[in-house]
Amino acid sequence: MNTVETSGRAQPGSPEGGDVSLVRLLNPDYVVLKLESTNKIDVLRELSSLLVAGQPREVQEAVVAALIQREEVGSTGIGDGVAIPHARTPAVKEICMAAGVSQEGLDFLSLDNRPVHLFFLILTPAASVGPHLKILAQLTRVLRSAEIREALRSASTAQQFCQILRSAASDSSEQKS
Numbered sequence: 501m502n503t504v505e506t507s508g509r510a511q512p513g514s515p516e517g518g519d520v521s522l523v524r525l526l527n528p529d530y531v532v533l534k535l536e537s538t539n540k541i542d543v544l545r546e547l548s549s550l551l552v553a554g555q556p557r558e559v560q561e562a563v564v565a566a567l568i569q570r571e572e573v574g575s576t577g578i579g580d581g582v583a584i585p586h587a588r589t590p591a592v593k594e595i596c597m598a599a600g601v602s603q604e605g606l607d608f609l610s611l612d613n614r615p616v617h618l619f620f621l622i623l624t625p626a627a628s629v630g631p632h633l634k635i636l637a638q639l640t641r642v643l644r645s646a647e648i649r650e651a652l653r654s655a656s657t658a659q660q661f662c663q664i665l666r667s668a669a670s671d672s673s674e675q676k677s
Contacts, residue, residue, distance in 0.1 A: 520595055520631040522638040522669045525622075528658035530598040535619070537600075540608050544568065544585055547598040547621040552591050559591050563623065577610030581653075582643050586622040586632055595624045595631050599661065601653055617653055618643070642668045 530550045537543040544567040552560050566587035570576065577583040598621045605615025620639055624632040643649055648668045655661035 520634050522635055522642070523666050525595065525597040525635065526599075526662040526665055528662050530596070531658035531661050532598070532600040533655060533658060533661065535600040535602045535606075537602070537606065539606065540571070541568065543583075543600065543602075543606060543608070543619055544571075544621070547585075547600050547619060548623065550598040551596050551621075551623055555591055563587070563589050563591050567621070571609075575609040575611065577608035577616050578640065578643075579610055579612035579614070580643070580646070581605065581610075581614060581617040581649060582620075583608045583610065583616040583618070584620045584622065584636060584639055586624065586636070588624045588626045588628060588632075590626045592623045592625055595622065595628065595635065597622045597635065599665075601655070601661075603653065618649060638669055 532546065532550070535543060535546060537546045541564070545564050548563045548567060549560060552563050555563075566589050567585050570587045571585065575583075576585045600619040600621075602615075602617050602619070605617045608616040610616055622632050622635055642665065645668065648664065651664045652661055655664060
């Protein structure tokens with residue numbers, strides 16, 4: 501199992517240049533079913549802190565700053581109640597992901613101007629260029645389904661959330677073949 505650098509917490513990932521899949525990145529330890537955050541910056545901070553919890557405060561703040569900088573380029577709120585904030589950072593050795601649910605929904609300046617309920621935050625090593633694109637494509641393909649989005653919002657445990665996404669991703673990859 502691969503790890504986030506110095507965090508002391510295991511995170512499935514993929515070595516640089518290796519096979520990256522949504523299923524391999526999912527980990528119930530990095531899923532928050534009831535986000536405490538009430539705004540965009542706090543969501544970025546809450547979810548990224550799961551992935552870089554063992555890092556010094558300066559590193560954690562640099563990760564949040566990288567996510568904010570990416571959001572300034574254009575919102576990662578893709579519509580239909582979904583946001584996929586992502587950034588490259590030296591704080592991680594391998595691609596990693598955290599997910600969160602806001603039942604109330606948050607203003608994330610989404611493309612459709614609707615509140616976001618499902619967040620999938622992806623951190624990629626600074627030197628990495630392409631692996632996150634594969635994960636973004638897999639997520640957007642799976643999350644096109646209103647049924648899957650609703651099931652994720654209704655998940656009662658982090659394990660159930662991951663199972664729903666794993667199953668949907670497996671079905672999606674089989675249909676793509």
